[in-house]
Amino acid sequence: MPDYRVVTTYDDGVEHVADDPYRFLPTLGEIDIHLIGEGRHEQLWQVLGARVRTYPSELGEVRGTSFAVWAPHARAVQVVGDFNRWDGGGHSMRVLGSSGVWELFVPGVEPGSAYKFNILSADGEWRAKADPMARRAQVAPQTASVVTDSTHEWDDEEWMRRRVEHNPHHGPMSTYEVHLGSWRQDHGYLDLAEHLVNYVKDLGFTHVELMPVMDHPYPPSWGYHVTSYYAPNARFGSPDDFKQLVDTLHQNGIGVILDWVPGHFATDEWALARFDGTPLYEHPDPRRGWHPEWGSFIFDFGRPQVRNFLVANAVYWLEEFHVDGLRIDGVASMLYLDYARGHGQWVPNQFGGKENLEAVQLLQETNATVYKRVPGVVTIAEESTSWPGVTAPTSDGGLGFGLKWNMGWMHDSLEYLAKEPVYRKYHHHKMTFGLTYAFSEKFVLPISHDEVVHGKGSLLRKMPGNRWEQLANLRAYLGFMWSHPGKQLLFMGTEFAQEAEWADGRSLDWWLLDQPAHWGVHALTKDLNRIYREHRALWEYDHVPDGFQWLDADDAAGNTYAFVRYGEGEGADRPSVVAVCNFSGSQRQDLRIGMPHQGRWLEVLNTDAEAYGGSGAGNLGAVEAVAEPHQGQPASARVTLGPLSTVWFVPEETKPAETTKPVETTKPAEATKPVEATKPVEAPKPVE
Known part of the structure; x- marks a missing residue:
């Protein structure tokens, strides 16, 4: 087309010169x-x-x-x-x-x-x-x-280089789950790039997981009803501001996982719903295109362009925003055609089954594409059923996820902890059952936002007993969780024993950090992350049976559990951590525990330590394992366990693991109290 301009005169009598859109070829x-x-x-x-x-x-x-x-x-x-x-x-x-x-x-x-x-x-x-x-x-x-055009200049080259070289599925991963709107209210992406980053770095978490940042219409909601899949939440700043948050996290050695919602979308008439006047993004049959539990539309997974919209969206966040992983929400609701539907409310697949074959294809294509295009990232499934092969490769017929939330472990362990210690012996194997399937998938152990809302109470409030016992139960549980096979995920506030149930409309109760008992839980979480990263036995073999061995799984009367975690190696040189948990309300003295070999074993963690708010019962920093076989081990030691406590032992000569070191930041980390102390306010009813 020739180069020309159009001159137009309107009622104002002024000539307006403009270029003609139609002289340009399609882009x-x-x-x-x-x-x-x-x-x-x-x-x-x-x-x-x-x-x-x-x-x-x-x-x-x-x-x-x-x-x-x-x-x-x-x-x-x-x-x-x-x-x-x-x-x-x-x-x-x-x-x-x-x-x-x-x-x-x-x-x-x-x-x-x-x-x-x-x-x-x-x-x-x-x-x-x-x-x-x-x-x-x-x-x-x-x-x-x-309309937006990025001008952000990335400064995380070292992180991105290391990301390609490391396999996140077999490295240390302890994740801090965050709802940006209520971690601290009125904080935008740039504020969080200072306060959240310094706080998480000081605590030692390896990753943060952000509840949906994709734009959604209702400000105080959790974000799972998305309207703009490619736009970061505008309430917190611009897309470049969000890039700065990710960039700063990376510069401080912290990975970023985003919640991603490909299963359903918001019904707002100005967004995706009936986009061109017809069911375009949603399935036209309401038995497949409407989610009765969440009141939202379900994507038409069988339409190629819709599937392309979602697969490209997953790649977009990983490539354009340097995000390190995606946690896929509600996978079970995608996999089953009869999910949340009664008789006659769903349509079988072409083979007469209840499996949503188009959704399976979408998930497989997403995972295969992501792992092909962006080496070093991870995809995580929130899948609550026994669907086989969630973390198996797509080449073997699996869904191709890197990790899966272990919902069974979460439900069983919380049910056990809710019992008074005197009754726990009747539910002892709630805590051991998870090990019967712990290596069938690659698991994450999630204590997520779902467990501290809608009347469920905070993790602290789930615990029985008086205040000291509740705090001790919580500390012992965290010690058990960090030593159990699988990666860890902890929802914000739990790291300092948040008292109130989470509410998305207000900030966490930061004033609790002024109380020694809550500061003690915070200090424990910090030490858990540090010791966890230093000892590869706690994460190197998370997903294979060789990394775990029971010492005593059957002490129901004493409410104790003992086991060994192993890393790669042979004989006495093999990295190992012995964990012993006492979920009774009484101190246990002179308890004989098997040890992988004789010698001096250091007590590197004791959740009953006075520094954490415990009674101070312990083993004076170490125990001596002698050549007396016990519990299938060639040696054994006599240990003391405080009431409601977990202790970890490692061989004295153990060297810290060489894990990915955080990139040095030009700004030193602030103190662990990230905000001014504030008084709690009444929480509005959470909105899904």
């Missing part, structure tokens, strides 16, 4: 259109949505924004925004053949401009829709999309 090529039609465009965000572009021109450089959207059943599409007074008459988009993609480059549209797509549906109605591929959204209750 999508034939290969892009083909891949979109096949549902195989792994970088879909590079061609759809809004992209700022610059073109050379004889009449001067032209800068503007190209808009592209998939709306196959639309009769017409206009792009409207603050740049055309929300009147799309002059910006009707062009459909590219039979692809269903509409496209137009609009000169002069700069970052920060708000826009929507005005879609003429088959029923003759115009509907204004936010961009499904928008990389930035307006702050709710506004609903438009926003």
Whole structure:
């Protein structure tokens, strides 16, 4: 097309000179259109949505924004925004053949401009829709999309290099789960890049897991009803602000996992719902396209372009934002056609079964694509059933996840801990049953947000007894959890024994850190993470039977458990940690415990230590294992256990493991109290 400009005179009598959008060729090529039609465009965000572009021109450089959207059943599409007074008459988009993609480059549209797509549906109605591929959204209750262009310069090269070289599935992983809106209220991404980063680094967690940061319409919600899958939550700042948070976490040696919700989406009429006037992103049959439990739409997993939208979205967060992993929400609800449905409310698959074969295909394709494109990351399934092969490779027919939440372990262990110690002997094997299947998958042990809401009470409040006993139970449980096979995940606030049940509408009760008993739990969590990272026996063989051995699983009358964790090696040189847990309310003295070999064993952890708020019962820093075989071991030692306590022993000559060292930061970590002490306020009822 020749280079020209259009001169227009309006009622103001002034000549307006503007470039003509229709003289520019489409910004999508034939290969892009083909891949979109096949549902195989792994970088879909590079061609759809809004992209700022610059073109050379004889009449001067032209800068503007190209808009592209998939709306196959639309009769017409206009792009409207603050740049055309929300009147799309002059910006009707062009459909590219039979692809269903509409496209137009609009000169002069700069970052920060708000826009929507005005879609003429088959029923003759115009509907204004936010961009499904928008990389930035307006702050709710506004609903438009926003043109954005990143200027962030990454400074995490060392982290990214090491990420490729390390396998996160077999390294140390203790994760701090965070709801950004209530960790501390009124903190944006840049505030969190200082306070949250310093706090997590001081505690020694290897990762943070962020509840959904993808934009969602209701501010105080948890974020699981998403409206903009490609846009970070605008309430906390810009996409570049979020990149700065991730960047800073990486510079301080902390990985980032995001909650990702491919199973269902929000019903808001301005978003994905009936996007082009027809069920496009959602399955048209409500028996497959409507989630009765959560009141949301279910994606049409069998439509190639919808599957492409989700697979590319997973890649987008990992590549564009340097995120290190995705925790996939509600996998069980995706896998089963009869999930939350009664008789006659679901449709069997082509073989007459209840398995959602299209959802299986989506999950397999997502995991295969992610692990192929982004080495060093991890995908984690929240899957609460016994579906086989969740963490098995897709080449073997598995779903291809890296890790799976161990919901059975969580439910069993919390049920046991809720009993008074005098009754625990009748439920003893609630704590051992998990080891019968602990190596059938690669597990994460989750104490997540789901366990501290809706009347369930905080983890502290789940414990029986008086306040001292509740705190002691909690400390002993954390010691048991950190030594159990599997990676650890702990929801925010639990690290200092949050008293109140979590509420998404207010900050954590940071004032509790002024109380020695709660500060003691905080100090214990810090030591757990430090000792855990130093001793590879606690994480190197998390997923294989060779990494675990019971010493005594049957002491129901005494409420004790004893076991050994092993790392790679042979004989007396093999890294090992002996863990002994006493969940009775009485001190145990002179308890004989088997040891892998004789010699001096250091007591590296005792949850009953006075520094943590315990009674101080212990073993004076070490025990001596003598050549007296016991519990299948060639040696044994006499140990003392405080009431409601866990102790760990390691051989005196053990050397700390060489784990990934945090990158030095230019800003020293602050004290472990990240905020001013505040008084607790009444919590609003949580909203799902």
